Amino acid sequence: MTDTTTSAGEQLHEVTIRVNGVSRTASVPARRLLSDFLRHDLRLTGTHVGCEHGVCGACTVLVDGEPMRSCLMFAVSAQAHEVTTVEGLCTAPDARLAPTGESMNPVQQAFSECHGLQCGFCTPGFLTTVTAYLEENPTPTSEEAREAISGNLCRCTGYQNIVKSVLRAAEIKAERADEAAARQTPEERA
Amino acid sequence: MKPAPFVHHAPRSVDEAVEVLAQAGHDGKVLAGGQSLVPVLNMRLASPGHLVDVNGIPGLDGIDVSPDAVRVGALVRHRGLERSDAAAAALPLLRQAVVNVAHPAIRNRGTTVGSLAHADPAGEMPSVLALTDGVIEAVGPDGAREIPWDAFFLGPLETSLEHDELVVAARFGRFPQGTRTAFAESARRHGDYALAGVGVAVTLADGVVSAARASFVSVTPVPSVLDLGEILGGLEPGTDAWVSALDAVADAVDEHVDPDGDIHAAAGYRRMLAAELTRRTLTAAVTDGSSEDRR
Numbered sequence: 001m002t003d004t005t006t007s008a009g010e011q012l013h014e015v016t017i018r019v020n021g022v023s024r025t026a027s028v029p030a031r032r033l034l035s036d037f038l039r040h041d042l043r044l045t046g047t048h049v050g051c052e053h054g055v056c057g058a059c060t061v062l063v064d065g066e067p068m069r070s071c072l073m074f075a076v077s078a079q080a081h082e083v084t085t086v087e088g089l090c091t092a093p094d095a096r097l098a099p100t101g102e103s104m105n106p107v108q109q110a111f112s113e114c115h116g117l118q119c120g121f122c123t124p125g126f127l128t129t130v131t132a133y134l135e136e137n138p139t140p141t142s143e144e145a146r147e148a149i150s151g152n153l154c155r156c157t158g159y160q161n162i163v164k165s166v167l168r169a170a171e172i173k174a175e176r177a178d179e180a181a182a183r184q185t186p187e188e189r190a
Numbered sequence: 191m192k193p194a195p196f197v198h199h200a201p202r203s204v205d206e207a208v209e210v211l212a213q214a215g216h217d218g219k220v221l222a223g224g225q226s227l228v229p230v231l232n233m234r235l236a237s238p239g240h241l242v243d244v245n246g247i248p249g250l251d252g253i254d255v256s257p258d259a260v261r262v263g264a265l266v267r268h269r270g271l272e273r274s275d276a277a278a279a280a281l282p283l284l285r286q287a288v289v290n291v292a293h294p295a296i297r298n299r300g301t302t303v304g305s306l307a308h309a310d311p312a313g314e315m316p317s318v319l320a321l322t323d324g325v326i327e328a329v330g331p332d333g334a335r336e337i338p339w340d341a342f343f344l345g346p347l348e349t350s351l352e353h354d355e356l357v358v359a360a361r362f363g364r365f366p367q368g369t370r371t372a373f374a375e376s377a378r379r380h381g382d383y384a385l386a387g388v389g390v391a392v393t394l395a396d397g398v399v400s401a402a403r404a405s406f407v408s409v410t411p412v413p414s415v416l417d418l419g420e421i422l423g424g425l426e427p428g429t430d431a432w433v434s435a436l437d438a439v440a441d442a443v444d445e446h447v448d449p450d451g452d453i454h455a456a457a458g459y460r461r462m463l464a465a466e467l468t469r470r471t472l473t474a475a476v477t478d479g480s481s482e483d484r485r
Contacts, residue, residue, distance in 0.1 A: 010195045030198030030241070033232075052191040053229035054296060066269070066298040072228040073299065076198050077221070077245055129295065150380045151293025 020088030037075035057152030116165030118156035225300035320413035427476035
């Protein structure tokens with residue numbers, strides 16, 4: 001696993017992580033944060049870095065489907081795990097082509113419809129967090145939606161439209177699940 | 191906001207981890223979930239030369255329920271403990287408390303044993319270990335040893351663990367039959383560090399209190415247990431005597447805690463919160479039957 005060293009004499013590790021379904025490899029020092037691995041080494045700049053100490057939630061990605069702070073994990077520790085970043089959400093099975101031409105999963109679609117973002121800096125963290133949350137609780141109340149996003153900071157929206165987006169995302173997710181069920185042939189259902 | 195360089199070790203067994211820790215001396219640090227350690231590294235409040243990443247060691251991720259205790263392995267994430275129905279049935283306090291640890295994204299990675307070893311006075315789980323009369327299981331070069339909670343926590347962020355020892359599990363003691371528990375804390379936002387928090391355990395026999403204890407979060411420098419048996423013993427919950435005894439409980443809490451003030455809350459406010467939360471959790475414990483320790 002250990003390959004070479006940097007010019008400063010720091011040891012480099014050959015790190016391979018499956019990101020959005022694709023196996024990606026880069027040679028990085030042990031101290032490379034997963035967030036920086038994604039952004040700098042893989043050029044996946046959809047993951048945003050805000051506070052770098054786990055408070056703001058902007059860098060949240062899914063590790064084996066569970067939301068985690070990519071700024072609080074080292075790339076070397078993420079090996080053998082499946083990482084999903086915001087770039088990977090649009091290829092979810094329930095993603096659909098939006099009128100704007102982009103493929104969006106239900107949460108992305110809801111944030112777009114409900115104006116759940118302004119500057120967009122915090123949005124990748126909200127999208128990953130909410131996507132995982134709705135898998136666990138597909139029908140949140142308004143109160144539960146607030147609690148679900150309590151680990152993510154947004155400085156623009158005042159959160160009202162983000163809460164609406166979470167509730168709308170649950171609706172869209174249910175609609176798309178119904179559609180998918182209706183399209184199935186009886187044999188598939190059995 | 192990036193960590194200083196370090197050498198990453200990925201031992202495959204506890205013995206190997208202990209060996210590396212011994213070689214690293216005081217320049218080594220154990221990395222499990224890293225949810226407290228990595229912020230400290232990112233801010234360069236610490237810059238250990240060696241990180242011993244224990245995530246690849248097999249056999250440390252189990253939760254085992256025995257008649258006396260719930261044993262939580264070093265790699266059990268907070269989320270795993272939260273989701274364990276067996277742990278929640280054997281010791282409801284565990285789930286009652288662990289859902290208050292930070293946010294889900296942190297609980298998904300952070301480990302319960304890591305929180306104990308970190309020994310932050312604002313941590314929920316050290317307080318729970320104290321309330322349950324728990325024990326730390328550590329392994330060092332000379333073999334395994336058990337450290338009772340009150341010999342483990344020495345001060346804020348300070349434990350009696352040697353630099354070449356690894357905590358492999360924590361055993362949270364189960365309460366006697368008829369014990370009801372509750373946990374509550376108050377934070378600026380759900381998931382933030384608590385301004386004050388409390389866990390209580392009330393044992394009832396024939397409808398009256400036979401034992402009662404409380405332990406606190408964020409208002410004592412190290413976890414400590416306040417025995418409320420003398421104040422509440424023999425009382426039947428809900429009676430006038432019980433209600434007026436709660437005033438004496440509040441006074442005892444006020445005497446027991448020693449909070450610091452900071453930008454988030456003054457010391458006096460935290461003191462008041464601790465007393466009021468204790469009053470409320472005691473009432474919640476005896477009125478909510480679902481919190482009973484089932485065996």
